[in-house]
Amino acid sequence: MAETLIRILVVDDERPIRRFLNASLGGQYTVLEAATGEEALSMAVSGRPDVIILDLGLPDMDGVEVTRRLREWTQIPIIVVSVRDQEENKIAALDAGADDYLTKPFGVGELTARVRVALRRSAAPEAEPVFQKDDLLVDLAKRNVLKQGQAVNLTPTEYDILRMLVQHAGKVLTHEQLIRSIWGSASAGDEEDSHLLRVNVSNLRRKLEPDPSRPHFIVTEPGVGYRLKTT
Amino acid sequence: MAETLIRILVVDDERPIRRFLNASLGGQYTVLEAATGEEALSMAVSGRPDVIILDLGLPDMDGVEVTRRLREWTQIPIIVVSVRDQEENKIAALDAGADDYLTKPFGVGELTARVRVALRRSAAPEAEPVFQKDDLLVDLAKRNVLKQGQAVNLTPTEYDILRMLVQHAGKVLTHEQLIRSIWGSASAGDEEDSHLLRVNVSNLRRKLEPDPSRPHFIVTEPGVGYRLKTT
DNA sequence: AAAAGACTTCAAGAATCTGTCAAGAAACCG
């Protein structure tokens, strides 16, 4: 069957559950397994799954955090599966970037139906999680930034800005868009934060650009915002 | 906020439930209502909702059938809401094209979270308005202007004018329309600004036209305004 | 053909926006 090319990553720390899901889905899909959050994150990169089924109760990391980390670089559909039935858990997971939330126990039929929904949708094109140009390489999945093969140390804020730029490489991001994505929608339209943004971009350039005074990667669009050059 | 432009169509035959949902969602979204399947189908056309919340138990038509009919022409996210808790109902609805399935009773928080998920997804792939003619390419989504493949540096004002022209390519834009869209309605009818407009158009031509003295793209309609040639 | 009106071009000062440095405050980590 050609369908077997579709890969599903099952993340759950309990082996019996993994085996159960493997048995349920294995007939139609290729099933990858991960038992911890770290494992899930790395397998999401290496295994290139088409759907991720994620249990919230992991030993090393909360499932919501895993979701958040994944969403930094990919739109792979995430179906959260958990014994937690409280509404607040569902909301937190969904707002963190999950596409669906099933409460255990659930029927296999419903799960596969929701997997089909996720697959049906993911015909859409996906942004590249890796940006490369000349000596600069940004890998959003690994959270790596290399300049001439050397790791570059970025502060969280700097990385957030760079991630935004990479996710919209080639497009102009307005000051407001950048500020909102980094400091929240609360503080948009504030001159203070415009300045903050400029300082951070300046720092970014100093760390990334060969010649910060004549930017090669992060170019200014006067009066508007910044853009990551692709060409 | 302008966010109220997002429209949600609530389909349920019970008025109390419609009122409840309207109250729950009305603060953030514009809520449209339909009580029957037929009404839902016609409102999906006329109301152009961004999300549809659909009850399965309608008097004239089964909700699954409504879903199927909608999917014949649109990908508007459909969140099914039903008292039916059997797995087969869920599977049928999801496979018919629904994006999500909630069993009544449900929490408002969860519903709005799932609405956000649906909106988040459909917000992603936006149509890119692009204008191309000969050597000139204007990409409004990227805010890019290329002349013979080379990026052209436009000032914010110049870009605003060009954007207006592209958005109404082929049509004549009066001086007043252009001035109003760029400097606000306050200063329309002012001779000062008419001049300003001319200066900016002149600069635009110098940057875009092969021969600024004989405009190929931005042509003057004497006494009226300017027009972007499409042919 | 001259005149009037409309449009275009050029140039320079004013206003605004942007980049950089540096130092104190705050947060983080062991």
Place this chain on the structure above:
DNA sequence: CGGTTTCTTGACAGATTCTTGAAGTCTTTT
């Protein structure tokens, strides 16, 4: 708690853009 990193803020120089005036060009009208 001490040390380190990161964040925030202010000041200032530099660059870009906006605005305005004057002069030149084109078109239409008389």
